[in-house]
Amino acid sequence: MTSSTGVDFGSSLPRLGSSPFARTTDPKVFALSVQAASGYDYSNVQPKDPGAEASRITDSWIAGMTGEDGPLGADKHKILRQAVKDSISPDDLSHQIASKQRDEVDVLGVMDTDNSTLRNDVGNEVFLKVVNNRDTLFALTTSARIKTTTQQTGDVSGFVRTTETSLNMIVRCDPAINAGVCELVGVVGGGDA
Numbered sequence: 253m254t255s256s257t258g259v260d261f262g263s264s265l266p267r268l269g270s271s272p273f274a275r276t277t278d279p280k281v282f283a284l285s286v287q288a289a290s291g292y293d294y295s296n297v298q299p300k301d302p303g304a305e306a307s308r309i310t311d312s313w314i315a316g317m318t319g320e321d322g323p324l325g326a327d328k329h330k331i332l333r334q335a336v337k338d339s340i341s342p343d344d345l346s347h348q349i350a351s352k353q354r355d356e357v358d359v360l361g362v363m364d365t366d367n368s369t370l371r372n373d374v375g376n377e378v379f380l381k382v383v384n385n386r387d388t389l390f391a392l393t394t395s396a397r398i399k400t401t402t403q404q405t406g407d408v409s410g411f412v413r414t415t416e417t418s419l420n421m422i423v424r425c426d427p428a429i430n431a432g433v434c435e436l437v438g439v440v441g442g443g444d445a
Contacts, residue, residue, distance in 0.1 A: 357397075
């Protein structure tokens, strides 16, 4: 994890199980580690099977997420976990691998998600659950600058592109569960600027 701000946003911390996320009780540090995990690096290693790679990424993210027994109810957690799986396309990964895509994620910061954005992202029911449990559920927005470099593949030229991006997420850090170690409830919004 890198940051042009000069701050170590949890990169020196151990990982949460088999996930790419930091093992911490600080929700903001955890959220920044989720943002940092959103990049790819196939510049040196190109997996042969994009489907297996998609499964590996999905499994690693889900390993850092709240289970279906979480505070939003089984149906909501199933949807959030399925959204991770649906967001990782083997077809897109195939191109990213072939072009040796490398994302350099420059983590810029984190702040509380404003209430109107949270409500628009998740709807009233989940919004109220988060607002009424602010001691254990945290709605956070991270920002990053991502420099993507690809090599030419076939007739598609390589490029270098820098984008500003954000992730809106819900994080749970509950002292009654796993000694307050944070976990990802779900990424609920965000996008490129």
